[in-house]
Amino acid sequence: MERFSNISMAVVRRLPKYHRYLGDLLNNDIRRVSSQELSRITGFTASQIRQDLNCFGGFGQQGYGYNVDELYKEIGKILGLDKTYKTVIIGAGNVGRAIANYTFFDESGFKLHGMFDNSPKKIGDNIKNITVMPIDELESFIKENEIEIGILCTPKEGTQKIAERLVECGIKGIWNFAPVDLKLDSNVIIENVHLSESLFTISYLLKEQDETKKKKK
Amino acid sequence: MERFSNISMAVVRRLPKYHRYLGDLLNNDIRRVSSQELSRITGFTASQIRQDLNCFGGFGQQGYGYNVDELYKEIGKILGLDKTYKTVIIGAGNVGRAIANYTFFDESGFKLHGMFDNSPKKIGDNIKNITVMPIDELESFIKENEIEIGILCTPKEGTQKIAERLVECGIKGIWNFAPVDLKLDSNVIIENVHLSESLFTISYLLKEQDETKKKKK
Numbered sequence: 049m050e051r052f053s054n055i056s057m058a059v060v061r062r063l064p065k066y067h068r069y070l071g072d073l074l075n076n077d078i079r080r081v082s083s084q085e086l087s088r089i090t091g092f093t094a095s096q097i098r099q100d101l102n103c104f105g106g107f108g109q110q111g112y113g114y115n116v117d118e119l120y121k122e123i124g125k126i127l128g129l130d131k132t133y134k135t136v137i138i139g140a141g142n143v144g145r146a147i148a149n150y151t152f153f154d155e156s157g158f159k160l161h162g163m164f165d166n167s168p169k170k171i172g173d174n175i176k177n178i179t180v181m182p183i184d185e186l187e188s189f190i191k192e193n194e195i196e197i198g199i200l201c202t203p204k205e206g207t208q209k210i211a212e213r214l215v216e217c218g219i220k221g222i223w224n225f226a227p228v229d230l231k232l233d234s235n236v237i238i239e240n241v242h243l244s245e246s247l248f249t250i251s252y253l254l255k256e257q258d259e260t261k262k263k264k265k
Numbered sequence: 266m267e268r269f270s271n272i273s274m275a276v277v278r279r280l281p282k283y284h285r286y287l288g289d290l291l292n293n294d295i296r297r298v299s300s301q302e303l304s305r306i307t308g309f310t311a312s313q314i315r316q317d318l319n320c321f322g323g324f325g326q327q328g329y330g331y332n333v334d335e336l337y338k339e340i341g342k343i344l345g346l347d348k349t350y351k352t353v354i355i356g357a358g359n360v361g362r363a364i365a366n367y368t369f370f371d372e373s374g375f376k377l378h379g380m381f382d383n384s385p386k387k388i389g390d391n392i393k394n395i396t397v398m399p400i401d402e403l404e405s406f407i408k409e410n411e412i413e414i415g416i417l418c419t420p421k422e423g424t425q426k427i428a429e430r431l432v433e434c435g436i437k438g439i440w441n442f443a444p445v446d447l448k449l450d451s452n453v454i455i456e457n458v459h460l461s462e463s464l465f466t467i468s469y470l471l472k473e474q475d476e477t478k479k480k481k482k
Contacts, residue, residue, distance in 0.1 A: 064465035068444060091446065127465045128472030146363035152444070152461050156468070197467065220474065221467050227285060227369070229308065237470045239463055244369050246456055248281035248344045250414065250438050251373070253454045255345030257437065 059100050063123055065090060066100070070120040082113035132157040133221075134194060138210055139201035140165040140173060140180045143225050147199055148175045161193050183210075190217040197221045204228055276317050280340055282307060283317070287337040299330035349374040350438075351411060355427055356418035357382040357390060357397045360442050364416055365392045375414070379406050400427075407434040416440045 069089050073081060087094040101119070104126055124130060137144045140163050147153060148160055165171055166183040173180045181189065189195070198214040200207055200222060207226035214222060214236075221237040224230060227244045286306050290298060304311040318336070321343055341347060354361045357380050364370060365377055382388055383400040390397045398406065406412070415431040417424055417439060424443035431439060431453075438454035441447060444461045 060466060060469050061462065063469065064459075064462040065446075067465065068461070126469065128468040129465070131468070131472065133468065133471065142363040142366040146359040149359040150460070153464065156461065156464055158464065158468075196471065221471050223464070223467055229282075235474070237467060237474065239467045239470075241458065241460065241463055242281075243367065243458065244285070244373065245278065245281035246458055247370065247373055247375065247440070248284065248346070249277060250440055250454060250456045251345040251348070251350065251375075252277055252280065252343065253456075254350065254413065254438050255348065257452070257454065 055103050059103055062092065062100055063127055066097075067120065067123045067127060067129075070116055070123065073116045074120055079116050080113050081116050081119075086114070129157055132159055133196050134159055134161050135197040135199055135223075136160070136162040136164065136186075136190065136195050137199045137201055138164045138183070138186070138214075139203070139226075140167075140170040140175065141201060141203075144199070144201035145175055147201060147225075148178070158197070161195060162189050164189075186210075186213060187217050190214070190219060195219065197223060199223045199225070201225045272320050276320055279309065279317055280344055283314075284337065284340045284344060284346075287333055287340065290333045291337055296333050297330050298333050298336075303331070346374055349376055350413050351376055351378050352414040352416055352440075353377070353379040353381065353403075353407065353412050354416045354418055355381045355400070355403070355431075356420070356443075357384075357387040357392065358418060358420075361416070361418035362392055364418060364442075365395070378410050378412060381406075403427075403430060404434050407431070407436060412436065414438045414440060416442070418442045421445055 066086075069086070070081075083094040083097045086092075086097050090097070092100075101114075104122070135158050137148055137160060144163065144165075148163060154160070160176065160178060163175055163178050163180045164183045164186050165180050170180050171182050190198075195217075196219065198211075198219045198221075200210060202210055204227050207224070207228045208230060211222055211224070211230045211232060215232050215234045219236060221239070222230065224238060224240045225243070227242055229240070230238055232238070283303075286303070287298075300311040300314045303309075303314050307314070309317075318331070321339070352375050354365055354377065361380065361382075365380060371377070377393065377395060380392055380395050380397045381400045381403050382397050387397050388399050407415075412434075413436065415428075415436045415438075417427060419427055421444050424441070424445045425447060428439055428441070428447045428449060432449050432451045436453060438456070439447065441455060441457045442460070444459055446457070447455055449455070
């Protein structure tokens with residue numbers, strides 16, 4: 049497969065959307081799509097779409113559009129979805145359990161190998177056929193099983209420390225659900241899902257909307 | 266309170282981070298902070314910080330910096346965190362249950378009033394003292410209880426339809442966890458948490474990193 053480095057993160061973040069919409073088209077047995085049609089569905093402009101997809105080589109043909117099946121598979125490959133990834137979840141609370149049970153996670157090649165917690169109440173619990181292990185066993189488990197991704201579902205306090213331990217064991221990526229900006233001296237990949245920030249954005253916008261309505265009255 | 270419309274979404278999205286860091290400072294009994302110090306903690310430049318905070322009026326004093334307590338409270342007000350919001354969750358699967366049990370949600374003024382599902386297996390379940398109701402009761406419940414926010418934890422299929430029903434009942438905001446871009450003819454606030462896209466970004470970056478390493482060898 050070709051290498052496509054120096055692709056901007058903005059493009060990378062649009063790719064999953066293309067992949068999702070192309071999957072929908074395939075499910076509806078649509079085999080061919082124009083950039084105009086993709087624009088209507090995705091909300092991106094047709095020229096944006098052509099430009100994005102050109103970053104990865106020429107998938108479209110003028111006058112024909114894109115072959116949906118081919119484009120879907122290619123974007124899947126570009127996204128690395130043809131591979132599998134070994135993961136562990138740290139923190140067996142509600143968020144950790146939800147991720148463990150998230151079918152999409154499994155379907156996308158992310159295989160859960162272990163779960164860890166420091167609470168005696170949770171250690172030993174069985175979640176999706178995985179027994180929650182004590183956090184002390186984190187390092188040995190990651191090394192023995194060549195785990196690539198650590199998923200942090202830990203409370204705010206202690207998350208930075210756990211992340212440092214993951215880096216020490218040579219983890220490659222961290223999916224972080226804790227409301228903390230990790231500071232790590234390493235080129236480990238960090239992807240944050242900051243639910244609280246998302247929630248605060250709603251609260252801000254609701255407040256703004258209410259005040260605008262009051263003003264109009 | 267003053268009104269601050271026309272604030273760019275980029276600034277709005279940084280505010281929760283300021284709020285979080287200022288809360289940490291307060292917890293550590295730090296009462297005063299300079300924009301340089303805030304810059305070191307947040308990773309934003311000092312001039313960015315001054316510019317952001319100036320959007321909302323002058324909080325800082327030259328030579329003194331910012332009063333942490335005052336700034337924390339003001340940003341909280343700007344974010345609407347001094348209010349409470351009535352919410353319902355639609356979809357009592359793993360994600361819905363995780364949100365229901367998410368303590369931060371409750372602490373931030375988001376009060377869960379009801380949960381809905383269409384599966385007879387889930388209807389009647391008790392989650393955080395809330396009994397899961399059949400989806401048919403959605404409209405009447407929202408109207409009677411003046412619910413403001415609907416949280417969509419539904420499978421992809423059917424999500425758009427549920428969102429339309431929420432809009433029909435006059436809901437003000439939607440927090441959407443389904444992998445769908447909602448298309449709604451209304452100025453309802455939509456905030457998406459697309460976990461699959463976040464996951465695909467990790468997978469892309471891991472693949473890129475692996476290939477870069479191979480190339481170097």
